[in-house]
Amino acid sequence: MPPEQRHVYVQVVEGLLQHGLRGQVSPRLRERLRQAGVDLDRPLLPLYPVPLWTRCLHIVVEETYPGTPREEAFRRLARAHVEGYGATLLGRAVMSVMRLLGPKRVMQRLPEVLRGTDNYTEAVLTELGPAHYELRINSVVDAPGYAxxxxxxxxxxxxxxxxxxxxxxxxxxxxxxxxxxxxR
Incomplete structure (x- = not known):
């Protein structure tokens, strides 16, 4: 699928911007996101183009973690994103199931979970040993440490x-x- 046809679903955007960053969205960050194409003062759209979403991740890192080394900032953002996604309607259901599954079955379901976040991700999982997997995804993330x-x-x-x-x-x-x- 060409990059211009790749989109992330609303629950991904909601998870980070409305839940994961709760209390951290400054007026300046809100305005920069609006200028980029995500208006937090309006209902979120069902889909967002991946280039726009990637730009938003960079804006959030610049505004929320100034002075933090880039990779560490993206790592913090990713952790906030998972927490925030768990606060969305769909995310609560997904996280509840994950807590019950245990790490091996969570790993085995990861390709399916990733497919539920956008319209393009394909993931291939290979078990290399107990608690040791290789995961290949069909994209390159322009955010060091984030994935x-x-x-x-x-x-x-x-x-x-x-x-x-x-x-x-x-x-x-x-x-x-x-x-x-x-x-264990």
Missing amino acids: EALFEAVLQVGGAQAPRATKLREEQDGTVYVLTWTE
Whole structure:
């Protein structure tokens, strides 16, 4: 699917901007987001183009974590995003199930969860060993540390101890990550 046809769903935007950043959306951040194309004073749209959403992530990092090293800022943002997504109607249901599943089954369901966030993500999961997986997604995220922290936070919801997501490599049409955690 061409990049201009890729969109994220409203619950992703709502999860971060209305819940994950609760109390942190300054008037300046609100205005910068509005200028970029996301007006928080109006009902959110059902879909947002990925380039616009990526721009919004960068604006939020600049405004919310000034002076923080870029990768750490995106990691903090990802953790806030998972928390915020858990406060949406759909996110509450998804997170409740994840808490019951345990880390291995959360990992096995991750491709399905990712498909529910946008209209384009395809993920291929390969089990390399107990608590050791490779995940290939068909996109490259222009936010260092963001996807890794997002995966770690999701695994943590599932009860994983010391979850770790590491970008193994970027390819022309995707990214490969290694995800591990400590077995109890």
